[in-house]
Amino acid sequence: xxxxxxxxxxxxxxxxxxxxxxxxxxxxxxxxxxxxxxxxxxxxxxxxxxxxxxxxxxxxxxxxxxxxxxxxxxxxxxxxxxxxxxxxxxxxxxxxxxxxxxxxxxxxxxxxxxxxxxxxxxxxxxxxxxxxxxxxxxxxxxxxxxxxxxxxxxxxxxxxxxxxxxxxxxxxxxxxxxxxxxxxxxxxxxxxxxxxxxxxxxxxxxxxxxxxxxxxxxxxxxxxxxxxxxxxxxxxxxxxxxxxxxxxxxxxxxxxxxxxxxxxxxxxxxxxxx
Amino acid sequence: xxxxxxxxxxxxxxxxxxxxxxxxxxxxxxxxxxxxxxxxxxxxxxxxxxxxxxxxxxxxxxxxxxxxxxxxxxxxxxxxxxxxxxxxxxxxxxxxxxxxxxxxxxxxxxxxxxxxxxxxxxxxxxxxxxxxxxxxxxxxxxxxxxxxxxxxxxxxxxxxxxxxxxxxxxxxxxxxxxxxxxxxxxxxxxxxxxxxxxxxxxxxxxxxxxxxxxxxxxxxxxxxxxxxxxxxxxxxxxxxxxxxxxxxxxxxxxxxxxxxxxxxxxxxxxxxxxxxxxxxxxxxxxxxxxxxxxxxxxxxxxxxxxxxxxxxxxxxxxxxxxxxx
Ligand SMILES: Nc1ncnc2c1ncn2[C@@H]1O[C@H](COP(=O)(O)OP(=O)(O)OP(=O)(O)O)[C@@H](O)[C@H]1O
Ligand SMILES: [Mg+2]
Numbered sequence: 320x321x322x323x324x325x326x327x328x329x330x331x332x333x334x335x336x337x338x339x340x341x342x343x344x345x346x347x348x349x350x351x352x353x354x355x356x357x358x359x360x361x362x363x364x365x366x367x368x369x370x371x372x373x374x375x376x377x378x379x380x381x382x383x384x385x386x387x388x389x390x391x392x393x394x395x396x397x398x399x400x401x402x403x404x405x406x407x408x409x410x411x412x413x414x415x416x417x418x419x420x421x422x423x424x425x426x427x428x429x430x431x432x433x434x435x436x437x438x439x440x441x442x443x444x445x446x447x448x449x450x451x452x453x454x455x456x457x458x459x460x461x462x463x464x465x466x467x468x469x470x471x472x473x474x475x476x477x478x479x480x481x482x483x484x485x486x487x488x489x490x491x492x493x494x495x496x497x498x499x500x501x502x503x504x505x506x507x508x509x510x511x512x513x514x515x516x517x518x519x520x521x522x523x524x525x526x527x528x529x530x531x532x533x534x535x536x537x538x539x540x541x542x543x544x545x546x547x548x549x550x551x552x553x554x555x556x557x558x559x560x561x562x563x564x565x566x567x568x569x570x571x572x573x574x575x576x577x578x579x580x581x582x583x584x585x586x587x588x589x590x591x592x593x
Numbered sequence: 594x595x596x597x598x599x600x601x602x603x604x605x606x607x608x609x610x611x612x613x614x615x616x617x618x619x620x621x622x623x624x625x626x627x628x629x630x631x632x633x634x635x636x637x638x639x640x641x642x643x644x645x646x647x648x649x650x651x652x653x654x655x656x657x658x659x660x661x662x663x664x665x666x667x668x669x670x671x672x673x674x675x676x677x678x679x680x681x682x683x684x685x686x687x688x689x690x691x692x693x694x695x696x697x698x699x700x701x702x703x704x705x706x707x708x709x710x711x712x713x714x715x716x717x718x719x720x721x722x723x724x725x726x727x728x729x730x731x732x733x734x735x736x737x738x739x740x741x742x743x744x745x746x747x748x749x750x751x752x753x754x755x756x757x758x759x760x761x762x763x764x765x766x767x768x769x770x771x772x773x774x775x776x777x778x779x780x781x782x783x784x785x786x787x788x789x790x791x792x793x794x795x796x797x798x799x800x801x802x803x804x805x806x807x808x809x810x811x812x813x814x815x816x817x818x819x820x821x822x823x824x825x826x827x828x829x830x831x832x833x834x835x836x837x838x839x840x841x842x843x844x845x846x847x848x849x850x851x852x853x854x855x856x857x858x859x860x861x862x863x864x865x866x867x868x869x870x871x872x873x874x875x876x877x878x879x880x881x882x883x884x885x886x887x888x889x890x891x892x893x894x895x896x897x898x899x900x901x902x903x904x905x906x907x908x909x910x911x912x913x914x915x916x917x918x
Contacts, residue, residue: 341701348698352684352691359686359727427682431743434646434676436668437699 345438349445350452353419357453367415367457371408372464375401378528379468389533394559397470402554403527405458405486406547410522412457413493414514416450417500421507424592439590447494454490458483473559482557485570489550492574492581499585502592527551546573597660599624599751599782600645605654606806607640614640616806617654622751622784627777629797630786633896637806638786639679642755645784646676659750675749679756679786681740685729689720689739692728697746707746714742718772734765741772752776754785758792770795790817790895802899810899818890820898824859825888826871831881842878843871859887 357363375397383396390399420443423429432442462470472479501510524538525547531539542548549570556563600622607615615637622628632638643649645658647667655662661669676682683692690711697707715721718738723731728739737757744752754773758766773796777783787793793800794814802810802817810817818824830839833853840846840855849856859867864887875882 344701345699348695352687352695355691356686426685427678427680428684430648430678431676431682431696432699433648434671434674435696435699436672436701441699 342438342440342444345441346444346448349432349441350448353446353449354452356419357449363415367412367453368460370411371404371457371461374404374408375461375465376468378404379465382528386529389530391530395469397465397468398559399530399555400528401461401465401470402482402486402558403525403551404461405482405554406489406525406551407522407527408457408461409454409486409490410493410518410547411515412450412454413490413497414511414518416446416494417497417510417514418507419450420446420498420501421505421510424501425507440586443498443585443589447491447498450494451487451491455483455487458486471559474557478557478563481563482554485550485553485557485567488574489546489570492578495578495581495585499581499588502585502588521545521547525551526555546570546577549573597624598622598657599626600628600656600658600784602641602645602656603654605641605644605651605656607637607644607649608652613806615644615651618803618807620801620808622782624782625780626799627783627785627797629793629800630784630803631788631790631793631800631895632786632803633788636803638803639755640806641803642676642678642753642784642786646674646753647671648676673750675744675752677737677741677744677752677754677757679759681728681736683728683736683739683743686727688725688727689715689731689735690724692739693742693746696743700747702746710746714745718742719768732765734761734768737761737765737769738772741769745776748779749781751782751784754783756786756788759788790814790890794818802895804896804899810895817895820895823890824864825890826857826859826864826868827884827886827888828855828857828871828875828882829853829884830855831883835880838878839875839880842874842880853883 379397379400382400386399387394387396390396423442423446429442433439472482497510497514500513501507504510504513524542525545526542527547531542531548534542546569549566550573552561552566553563553570555561556566598621600620602618602620605615605618606613618637618641620628620641630638630641640649644651645656645663647663647670650664655664657663658670659673661667661673663670684695687695693711693714694707697710698704700707702710712721715724718741720735720738720742723735728736731739741754741757757769757773761769770792773783773785777796783796785793785796790800797814800812800814800817801808810820812820827849828839828843829851830836830853836848836853836855840848843855843857846855846857848854857867857871868885868887872885875885
């Protein structure tokens with residue numbers, strides 16, 4: 320029989336603190352769900368692990384020869400490349416956030432979420448956070464593979480952690496961007512395609528693969544303003560040395576600024592969708 | 594009269610672009626009542642349920658659920674309702690147990706309570722044996738039960754059931770009916786949509802018939818059936834040429850569709866007695882019969898009577914009339 324003690328709705332949260340608590344707990348519940356999905360969908364596992372590992376290996380061997388020559392001093396290409404690949408793979412992975420959300424919106428289970436007294440932000444937040452956890456796991460895997468082919472962090476553990484964190488922040492921002500996109504562009508494929516079309520040029524017009532000095536003036540000028548360059552430069556400086564503070568402040572400003580605008584837009588859009 | 598009805602709907606309209614899904618619905622459901630919303634495909638049942646469950650905003654009109662406006666006080670409404678939609682709203686990749694635990698947590702039960710409640714419901718809904726299998730692998734009936742269980746992690750004051758048995762075999766249907774009856778016995782208010790008069794009749798205290806986006810009739814099952822004339826005896830003649838002789842021989846008989854079917858209404862009498870009389874009369878008049886049977890009114894009949902037109906794709910077609918010589 321259902322007539323047990325807790326079958327009534329628990330008392331509803333009152334006050335800002337209680338609401339914030341439930342918001343976080345709901346987000347965590349949805350995050351767990353999304354992580355389970357991730358593990359149970361081999362397609363996603365492959366996409367998000369094999370692909371970046373191949374990027375690391377192929378780029379460093381194929382372009383290592385010519386790119387290495389353009390690098391200052393004794394920096395090897397894998398050392399230059401890996402922090403950039405963190406940023407590149409985070410950017411591409413964020414298109415998966417759009418796909419995941421678009422698929423969710425077509426699933427009945429989100430209807431149930433909507434009819435429940437749970438926090439609305441949790442559906443979106445739970446997805447971006449799950450994707451963040453996944454992203455960090457993939458970065459760890461890339462680091463392990465890179466170590467096998469000669470990459471080394473030179474700035475100590477704290478800086479290395481900082482490099483991963485700045486990329487994580489960048490990835491989180493990108494995920495929210497794509498959440499927003501998925502909420503406005505109907506259909507999973509459309510969201511992913513739209514994403515790639517914009518991302519591809521941005522990834523190459525940055526310091527991710529090669530130093531800006533090797534680019535034509537106009538392109539270098541554009542690339543030097545790109546948040547992808549700031550994120551890559553920060554991660555690189557924290558990994559193998561160099562000026563970290565300035566790009567770090569720029570990268571953080573970009574990420575926080577974009578999220579401050581995009582999260583409220585996405586949440587409002589999601590609330591009003593029916 | 595209880596002070597606040599569980600559901601009160603006033604002149605609710607809902608358009609999707611050019612489609613007018615709801616064209617002015619007025620409806621009240623009292624607390625503790627089971628209302629059956631009966632209508633054919635496309636009548637607007639799901640749309641109405643989704644408006645009441647705060648999933649859709651009505652184009653105009655007002656709807657209140659348990660005293661709260663579904664648009665302006667959606668959060669309060671969500672706290673008191675349970676929804677089992679037409680299509681199972683469970684997570685396909687999670688196991689049955691994981692689904693229930695997740696929904697329990699999202700209903701703001703403590704982790705411990707969510708676990709306990711999930712186990713209770715798996716037991717009660719006969720799903721314990723498949724608790725650790727992904728919902729993707731469940732049969733239609735199991736999925737329905739899991740969906741229903743997901744609405745009951747905390748006891749709702751009002752439960753919406755949108756076509757809970759469509760597509761289920763008789764055994765699964767009966768188990769859903771049993772569960773539904775238990776919930777009713779526990780005093781839950783229920784709004785149930787269905788395409789089957791039989792189902793509305795079995796489960797509901799009161800039935801509202803919806804067609805083309807508005808309610809065209811309300812009443813108890815018996816009242817509706819009286820409108821359609823209750824049970825009938827249908828006689829399919831072996832030879833259509835006997836039609837007039839049969840109509841003369843049987844008092845109160847009328848011709849039904851097809852040109853070879855004669856129908857006798859059973860009004861306030863023992864149906865078996867009427868069947869016996871009809872059979873005896875036909876026998877003594879030496880009229881050959883291909884088929885003779887007692888029929889309950891179907892959704893078709895209700896619609897024919899109420900709207901003068903045949904319900905589009907009603908589920909229980911009248912085979913007797915379809916017989917081709
Ligand atoms: N999201 C939508 N966009 C456009 N039209 C819709 C939408 N939802 C429903 N409709 C239309 O509104 C009408 C009512 O649909 P609804 O789903 O409420 O019917 P129903 O009574 O539940 O039918 P069924 O028995 O097939 O489930 C239909 O004509 C349907 O095509
Ligand atoms: Mg429907």
